Amino acid sequence: MSDKKLRIGILGASGYTGADLIRLLVAHPNAEIVLMTGERKAGLPIESVYPHLGGYGLPDMISINDIEWPAVDLDVVFCALPHATSQQVINGLMHSVQHSLLEELVAEGQDDLANQINTEVKIIDLSADFRLRDTETYAKWYGHEHQAPALQPQAVYGLPEIYREQIETAKLVACPGCYPTAALLALIPPLRAGVISHKDIIIDAKSGVSGAGRSLKESNLYVEVAEAMHPYGLGHHRHMPEIEQELSVASGADTVISFTPHLVPMNRGELETIYVKLNNGQTVQSLRSTLEQTYANSPFVRVLEEGIAPATRMVRGSNHCVLNVFQDRQSDRAIIVAAIDNLVKGSSGQAIQNMNLMFGLPETTGLLQAPMFP
Amino acid sequence: MSDKKLRIGILGASGYTGADLIRLLVAHPNAEIVLMTGERKAGLPIESVYPHLGGYGLPDMISINDIEWPAVDLDVVFCALPHATSQQVINGLMHSVQHSLLEELVAEGQDDLANQINTEVKIIDLSADFRLRDTETYAKWYGHEHQAPALQPQAVYGLPEIYREQIETAKLVACPGCYPTAALLALIPPLRAGVISHKDIIIDAKSGVSGAGRSLKESNLYVEVAEAMHPYGLGHHRHMPEIEQELSVASGADTVISFTPHLVPMNRGELETIYVKLNNGQTVQSLRSTLEQTYANSPFVRVLEEGIAPATRMVRGSNHCVLNVFQDRQSDRAIIVAAIDNLVKGSSGQAIQNMNLMFGLPETTGLLQAPMFP
Amino acid sequence: MSDKKLRIGILGASGYTGADLIRLLVAHPNAEIVLMTGERKAGLPIESVYPHLGGYGLPDMISINDIEWPAVDLDVVFCALPHATSQQVINGLMHSVQHSLLEELVAEGQDDLANQINTEVKIIDLSADFRLRDTETYAKWYGHEHQAPALQPQAVYGLPEIYREQIETAKLVACPGCYPTAALLALIPPLRAGVISHKDIIIDAKSGVSGAGRSLKESNLYVEVAEAMHPYGLGHHRHMPEIEQELSVASGADTVISFTPHLVPMNRGELETIYVKLNNGQTVQSLRSTLEQTYANSPFVRVLEEGIAPATRMVRGSNHCVLNVFQDRQSDRAIIVAAIDNLVKGSSGQAIQNMNLMFGLPETTGLLQAPMFP
Amino acid sequence: MSDKKLRIGILGASGYTGADLIRLLVAHPNAEIVLMTGERKAGLPIESVYPHLGGYGLPDMISINDIEWPAVDLDVVFCALPHATSQQVINGLMHSVQHSLLEELVAEGQDDLANQINTEVKIIDLSADFRLRDTETYAKWYGHEHQAPALQPQAVYGLPEIYREQIETAKLVACPGCYPTAALLALIPPLRAGVISHKDIIIDAKSGVSGAGRSLKESNLYVEVAEAMHPYGLGHHRHMPEIEQELSVASGADTVISFTPHLVPMNRGELETIYVKLNNGQTVQSLRSTLEQTYANSPFVRVLEEGIAPATRMVRGSNHCVLNVFQDRQSDRAIIVAAIDNLVKGSSGQAIQNMNLMFGLPETTGLLQAPMFP
Structure with missing residues (x-):
């Protein structure tokens, strides 16, 4: 072929x-x-x-x-x-x-x-x-x-x-939509494995402006976007049901998320900071292992070394997704960070x-x- | 005088x-x-x-x-x-x-x-x-x-x-530090009034680059920052104890927060998206009222009209803080958004x-x- | 009053x-x-x-x-x-x-x-x-x-x-238009004083995007402008006759200029790099003196110290114009640089x-x- | 092979x-x-x-x-x-x-x-x-x-x-240096062909920040560069002798240029607006033909259609150079515009x-x- x-x-x-x-x-x-x-x-x-x-x-x-x-x-x-x-x-x-x-x-x-x-x-x-x-x-x-x-x-x-x-x-x-892509790559493995709870999932998402398309809206003008940022679609963004559909499959339970996207002054790139609750007996380390094992044979998903924060510049223009996990200060919580290029992997x-x-x-x-x- | x-x-x-x-x-x-x-x-x-x-x-x-x-x-x-x-x-x-x-x-x-x-x-x-x-x-x-x-x-x-x-x-x-300023203006009134829980508070913060000062670090170079974004200080940023100190006073209970700052490609501006749990019987409307009443005589803090998302461009270069509250998709949760100029009000x-x-x-x-x- | x-x-x-x-x-x-x-x-x-x-x-x-x-x-x-x-x-x-x-x-x-x-x-x-x-x-x-x-x-x-x-x-x-403002402040005094020739004046202008107004054009979208630049209106921009009108008055001769504006990824600010020919016996120093004397009592126009290049960040948001002059490598030429905020002084x-x-x-x-x- | x-x-x-x-x-x-x-x-x-x-x-x-x-x-x-x-x-x-x-x-x-x-x-x-x-x-x-x-x-x-x-x-x-690359591709063919004069060449160059390298200088910090622009190296940039060396070969005469680079808030990209004098009998059209013929078999150099202004976004990340020529308002002059990615073709x-x-x-x-x- x-x-x-x-x-x-x-x-x-x-x-x-x-x-x-x-x-x-x-x-x-x-x-x-x-x-x-x-x-x-x-x-x-x-x-x-x-x-x-x-x-x-x-x-x-x-x-x-x-x-x-x-x-x-x-x-x-x-x-x-x-x-x-x-x-x-x-x-x-x-x-x-x-x-x-x-x-x-x-x-x-x-x-x-x-x-x-x-x-x-x-x-x-x-x-x-x-x-x-x-x-x-x-x-x-x-x-x-x-x-x-x-x-x-x-x-x-x-x-x-x-x-x-x-x-x-x-x-x-x-x-998939761009936001769901990053969210699901981060969340499906630990939900499937029972490492994290399907409740209390909070996804704080940030996207470059190309995600809004080439349409002529005032909110897409350079002057409105540059040197500024803001959230949008609070509580009712259309990527919500898509994320919930797939997370519900993964968790085996009806999963309702909190999801808030933000517009960031950059052309490309998407970052999601995801706040999750660890299930009993689980740790950031087991969360990390779950992700590493799931993606061992997935050439486009890379779990970074401990302590390295995913950044959109690490994937700009490419089909990669970089992931990492961090201990939250609230001891039963962890933070998963995922970065993709919204126009490529997204x-x-x-x-x-x-x-x-x-x-x-x-x-x-x-x-x-x-x-x-x- | x-x-x-x-x-x-x-x-x-x-x-x-x-x-x-x-x-x-x-x-x-x-x-x-x-x-x-x-x-x-x-x-x-x-x-x-x-x-x-x-x-x-x-x-x-x-x-x-x-x-x-x-x-x-x-x-x-x-x-x-x-x-x-x-x-x-x-x-x-x-x-x-x-x-x-x-x-x-x-x-x-x-x-x-x-x-x-x-x-x-x-x-x-x-x-x-x-x-x-x-x-x-x-x-x-x-x-x-x-x-x-x-x-x-x-x-x-x-x-x-x-x-x-x-x-x-x-x-x-x-x-106060810049991050604490926005967080405390958003959270102290509802904590004092018992409208929200002092548990499960998650602060997702985004800041312009001037917050990092004029020091010569690679991470502050234009090329590293422009067209990109990433979180930093995950789980151990020095503004955490400051925020917790004041929130504990407000809530009357030892308050531990989740706080994650992000670097955004803009000179000025700070936005915090804060995920909170409403106490029993409380609503987004009571949360809104609490903020409005608290700041009725504070000339620099403005609670926006319902549905308007705070944006950093609304406060650029000024001493204002704009706030708003939103119903989360998770029904017992609300989202408070605060924006300030990190170099002015911050x-x-x-x-x-x-x-x-x-x-x-x-x-x-x-x-x-x-x-x-x- | x-x-x-x-x-x-x-x-x-x-x-x-x-x-x-x-x-x-x-x-x-x-x-x-x-x-x-x-x-x-x-x-x-x-x-x-x-x-x-x-x-x-x-x-x-x-x-x-x-x-x-x-x-x-x-x-x-x-x-x-x-x-x-x-x-x-x-x-x-x-x-x-x-x-x-x-x-x-x-x-x-x-x-x-x-x-x-x-x-x-x-x-x-x-x-x-x-x-x-x-x-x-x-x-x-x-x-x-x-x-x-x-x-x-x-x-x-x-x-x-x-x-x-x-x-x-x-x-x-x-x-005046924004481009004419900077060009005329730079050129009228030396033309009036006979320090420079009214021929061969070349104005290379660069402007932030707010100069294009809030109209919904594709070329004003963030994604089109950010991380990019280009000239426009080559040979036929409407600010040309306005500049020529005033320069002709100053020089006492019909003055035809070369003027090329460029769009730069910034909200505000305008910089003009102006290439002029010195008249016989004139020098960069006499050019500098002419500007300094002309604006000695003009509070908004500042001729910078020798060697300091005007930059748009020196005037952002203010009504100032900063000017400076430089010897060109072509010995009979000088370069005048002017910076203003296009929305304020412009x-x-x-x-x-x-x-x-x-x-x-x-x-x-x-x-x-x-x-x-x- | x-x-x-x-x-x-x-x-x-x-x-x-x-x-x-x-x-x-x-x-x-x-x-x-x-x-x-x-x-x-x-x-x-x-x-x-x-x-x-x-x-x-x-x-x-x-x-x-x-x-x-x-x-x-x-x-x-x-x-x-x-x-x-x-x-x-x-x-x-x-x-x-x-x-x-x-x-x-x-x-x-x-x-x-x-x-x-x-x-x-x-x-x-x-x-x-x-x-x-x-x-x-x-x-x-x-x-x-x-x-x-x-x-x-x-x-x-x-x-x-x-x-x-x-x-x-x-x-x-x-x-070659990045600035010389664009300048020489634009100027060598018409100088060789006698279409333009080797005198009075003015090169107004604009570059993204990556050209300054990853060195820790204050002038490379995000906050200094973003939302701003300024010229530098006026009259003494090191790319001058390199450009002059090659233009002198092409013209067969000692060629001294005016060259002024500017720093633009973008990561990549370089644009040069070049003001030239047409020799007797030459026109913008003969200038265009010379460039088109010279680069007919050069896969990386593209002369754009009449009227289209070269823009750095047309070459971002690629080895291409886009060129175009325009009639100046001063009738004996033409403008050549060249855009490259300073890190790739440059x-x-x-x-x-x-x-x-x-x-x-x-x-x-x-x-x-x-x-x-x-």
Whole structure:
């Protein structure tokens, strides 16, 4: 497989997530981007949106409506569309468009051509649309009915370190949110192992501004963000139910968290400081061991040496997650700190990690570049 | 009193705290800086250290050893020296230097001159040296014996909103640390009122870089700090015992906190996200009311309207503290958020606020400039 | 006059320029803001737009159309409206609105009331609308006809260090743009004195992001600006004709400049590095002397000591301009460097300096706060 | 050759240049780092200095004095040592150390071993020590005698786009400074072609802070740099003679430039705005054509489409240089703008580009990662 180039489509290439997908995929030895969509930029080259991506021979952006299914013959589609739109597009993609075209070909007697068509295009969704298993929870937090409830059961939650096997055979992967990625990598192992309590978990999260996307909001302006910081979404951020869903699975109990994100004046990077209660007989050292053992064979997760505080600069631009644990001054408590790059391990990099698994490639293919510091 | 100019000395003028004291005092209608010390910069004008402070007619910096007591005839000394040094200098200042000179004058029969001398120079210390009432706690956290244990009982903890009356008559005020200032303004009122539990208090603090001072450490370099963030001092930061001391007084019980500071890429500003447990029958609304009532007559503390998240840009460069409270997703918990400028309300501004109280001036004199945003 | 409070109106209070006007005016001993307009925010308190300005007892914003002339009885109006709008509004304000109301009162026989009305409201315009003396030049650079050509001759160019006397008696002052302010303070004196050539002047300018205003453009987003820089408006920036107009007056010859602005990742601050040719017999030292002599009595312009490079942090938040001159490696050339805060000396502060002059107040009233560093 | 791994040593691995060499080399398919030195960090793993580089199986740092020549058997040494030190170390490396060891082996009759030793280790120097061809000029600008004058003639100036052929056969390459790299790429082609004058060239340069290295200077502290900017080295920066040396070659005339660098609050990135005079009959269009033609086969230099301003974010983290040209308002002038990443094309990336050429690898090997934006 190592020489084959996967034919890749990126739906929604003009956002920051799209940009980082492109950045990583042009360096991926088994990837070829053959299609990119951007509704407002249809017909334009990617350098009209991202001048830094000029010179890589990428296809011009087109409208989703102008995709020539099935001729484009994709192996995999990355869906970096806004929430809600993803459900509709993916539903169409998996159920209608391709199959109907296929039927047409069969009806026309073009069986040869039909056989050549890849009816098994795999979908990697970077939106929130397929993360919540319970479509009612989705409706409650996102304010509208789920648009593809029949598809939801097929979706695998794309956190490779936790669901590696399921991802390998998935047709539809729902990549985790950036905040959930760091939180779950830190919390699932000790919850599963009974090292920490599922109660009283407090996640204080800090994120760079690219997490807010390229949308034109006053709160994203340089002058509003630089030299300042503040919390947001207090008590009602949409990543809450996603984190709780997975922690409840890990702990085997209904788990309700406290989660507060903050906006920090930096482009990339996400840090979570997580306050947990140790179960009886457990210590910071057993917490550390649990994490080390869980991730011994996970190339992207690194538990730092004792005493070293994770910092976002340790993972900038890379698919790594660095973790460490500390004794709290309250003796029954510990602090877990996790740092990722929100656009890479928190989004585009993890999506490619999922792609690697889905196509039998080594998990690290195209993702081993070192973090960029300075 | 409104026309009198207090004669002011600043010991340790060359640090960031010194710079902000000067910035605020040159605009204070009752202040005249007549003496500034800087050991490594003795003999030089302040603009050699801080070009932005040129043109204000300030005296050159001298060495502490070259101060001509009592001729300089100070009303008040701001002590912005490093920890430990302050205890020695203040001890000398209050007990030996002046008084011995006074005795000399009396011995020499110069009673007239002796009577003119201000033997009551008041001291406002910005270091940590007199904050901890228990000198053993001091020795434990600072690694050496207290150098002026006899003075410690005279020191008043300089948090005006809490200790206004004691400050008015104090001769020695120990200004709170920046982290304690925000934490205590948020937590003392609800602890006193029994609205929240003194257990399970978690303070997640974020600070701009000026809090680390102007010292040449790799961790303070632009490249290390910009576009990045990380926690530090996990489980053992020196502001912990100070916060616990005051919270224990407020709650009437031995109070142990979880406190984790983070370094954020900004010059100024401090934000604390504080996770608390509501006592039985208490609500976020009662928590809000308690804060509002406590600070109704405190001009520098403002409880924001419901739903507005405090942000450091709301207080940049000013002596204000903005507070707000939020319902946590864990139903028995609330979140208190406090923002201050670490160099103003967290240091130099609060010191001047204390000076105003000590000399019978309106508390807000010279401190009403609006925050600087952008 | 020192106790009188001028009754002030701010048209367009919701932009960054408006915010900084408010910041400075609330600390001004002779100012009272009695009216603020904001079309999209009409009816709302200023803290809904700028939470940091809450607590100062400011009036709610209203629509320009809802101003109750002449009852509001203003002494002075600061006009911080978008370009083109200013011409219309000021025209209306100076010619129609007030006078027609006045006529009504007289017609109604209410002479007493008419006499009480201040028909001499003075206007300080912060837009570009009245800066260019030649209305054809205006039309060429701004793409539409001048809306108030009859008023243009009344407008005084509001650079106090150059036009102090004219400003003192002006009814309409057109405040310079931020780039022109720094460039003209650096270049007018040596051009007037014949120290430098009016040819081959190259101005390389760098500005913080607040200069672009609070408008929702992609290029103003944090992620686009942070950790990056770039030039813009190459060869055709609208501040060019304004600079050339004033330099031509100073040099007595038609002066064409090279001017290139750059966007720098900082909120405030403007630096101009200006490359000039020395006339025969002139030296860097004579250039320095010319600047020093010109500004000997200008409290806000400071020529730094030899060898000290002006930096934006030396003037942040203040109305100062720092200048210095350097020998170029090309022996007939010199370099002049100027730094200002684009929102203060480059906009709101200079506007208030003009107000002081127009009302006979000391030029520095309310403007002596020290720069904010850190 | 494509599978062979070059055995690489990095002298001075603990600076920012070293860090970026490592970042790029761990992703280079033909590179294996087998030796790294760091005097103050000898014996420590690289993650003790750069935690983000942990996990790549890199050798511990050692002292230069502890290198076991010739056993280490290097193909190439990157020398990222401070100025002056490089001359001594490289001199020793090329003339004494290896050869004397070789002689020892021969003397001992160990001819077999001697034959196995690579006596032809190639040197890529990233310091300024071998850039200036005239050792007297070196002495004048660097304040001390050149330490290896006999070696200087062997050194090839490592700007691949200009000296590609010479580099391919060089044993010692002196990599250009970051400022010269951008300036020369912009100016050499039009000077060679006679499109612009060699007189009146003005280079206004802006750099991120990493260019100043990791040294503990007050001027490199976050608080001094953030939200501020200023010029430095006015009239006497050490990159001047280097730029002039190469421009004089290109123009065939003694070329004296005006060059002023500025410090900008960003980690990486360098932008140069260059003001030039067009020769008679030349236009901005002929200037553009000259650049386009010169770099048609240079994969790392890209002339942008007309009207697009180069920005540092277009090249962040990559080995690219983006260029564009603009008509100045002074009709006989043009403006050339160049942007590079000072640590990549301005230092470590260009060094690797040189290595590729010296070893017959495709010039782009290991250097095609896309810029990182956001």
